[in-house]
Amino acid sequence: MPHPLEGPFAVEHSARLLRNYRYVVERALRAAGGWIALTPELSAKLLLGRHVWDLAQHADAFGRRLPELRATAHQGEPANAAVVAFMDAVEAPEAPHETVERLVGVYRVLKPHLLAVYSQHLARANAVYEPPTRQILARCIEDETRHVTAGETILRHLVRTPELEARAAARQRRLEPLLAAAGGVTGDVPPDAPGGTASPAVETSDDAREWIRLEKAVGAWPMPAGLADALRAFGGALGAGDAAAVARWLAPGTGWDIAGLGARAPRSSRIVAFARIGRQCVVKLALDGAGPTVTLQSRWVPGEAGWRAAALEILGRDPAPAVLPPR
């Protein structure tokens, strides 16, 4: 039976581990904070928003513990250059359509690894003379377990096509070897070390399923009488490439030409946004066809002749539009 005062870590080693943790947690924290504005999906925004503060508290706890271990407060340190390269790769995806890549890096690679490393550290840290570190690790494990579960819930919600599944898998395949090459965040984790597991049963007030529910698009837009019919006819005219029929739906003086859509007429149109300004309505139509999806924003006004478009603007051509499932 081991002596209760036996322990695998010297003070310096323990401080080094905490510096290594602090380095990656601080980088993850700053990346997650910065990504919120760059991420379109509401559920993913809320996921990141909820976890930034937990990560900041983890980095803070590690940083405050350091002087107690004869080290400088709040000084993170990468275990090696490969850890820096791994974190560079984790924080690289910044484009709006790269939400899946961002979340896979953090929630399927980094956080499960942190969970594993913290768990192993806690299991080995001496219970008599390392309770301050153990308490920090226990709190981080609890949070990371919750984070991984929530992240996985959001990823399953967002990764809903074979193409997105392939992208998620490719992202994981790219990052995991980088992490293994670094020897994990502490530089000394063997490649075959057991991974962290997240309990699926964690229930807290910040439930990722609720963020998904809040994100879901409305199934039927609450449109005033006649507008839905007008939009259907307008969409049909656009699909037929019929400039005269399109013009019939424009308010007098509205200068817009179907030629603005380019050579290919859209095959179909769907409403992706509906907003009200007093008695007027702004409608975004996604026009699908052979080429990229075109988003057309139009403002509709009621009149004696019924609803007419008073302003139209092409917002962009998106090769891979994000479509939310209807409620």
Next chain:
Amino acid sequence: MERPIAYDKLAREDRFVRMRARDVADLKIAQGLPPFPDLSSRESIKERVHGIMVGELQAMEGAGRSVCDFPEAPWEFTLDMARQVWDESRHVEIYLRLLEHLDGFAGEFPETTILWRCACAEDAAARVAGVNRGLEGLACDVFNQLVHIARKIGDPVLERAVEFVLADEITHVRMGSKWLTRLTEGDPERRRRAVEFQETIDERFNLGGVRREGEHDLVPISIATDVRRLAGFTEEEIERLIKTTQRSQVY
């Protein structure tokens, strides 16, 4: 990572319609409507709540950028900004649920990005002055009035939820005051620029005379003088704000 990002990189789902605040106000005036929802009906309360929801969204995004954009700032600054991200994320959720409570939905009214633009200041001191003192100060005014209106119309769900959000906003203003002072210590020129930035935001958020001193029921947005005192605004600052609202152009 790119630091800071251009203001037009703010990412949104398709369901949101983004328009200039001035254009939305002009379209409403042309229909004989007040440029900003006046809280006189459940419908106008819903529109105000929608505006607050997108404001909270932008506040979360702005605080997140402050965590990201200023790695050289003191660590405690990052901690405060991270805390604010968490608070704002809860506020977004609260206002999404309040929208449901009012039979509304996210995207029902256009989103303007005037708040987000203010959160794109390149200097940390200017950003906290503008966002935490200017915008969060406005939030104190708006939420204080909304609590009053909710109490008056007998909506305890709205009243209680917004009262807790208001408590958080007071904390954010205090954070702003603290960091404006600390970040500009020994650098009066930096402080002057930051305060000037805040004043331009205060002026902008007088919303052409919509924000004024007065009773909750009588003015569209009433300046919450007591709450502002609690948040750490000085009497001189409150007085100056009231004076600027008196000279703001009225729609």
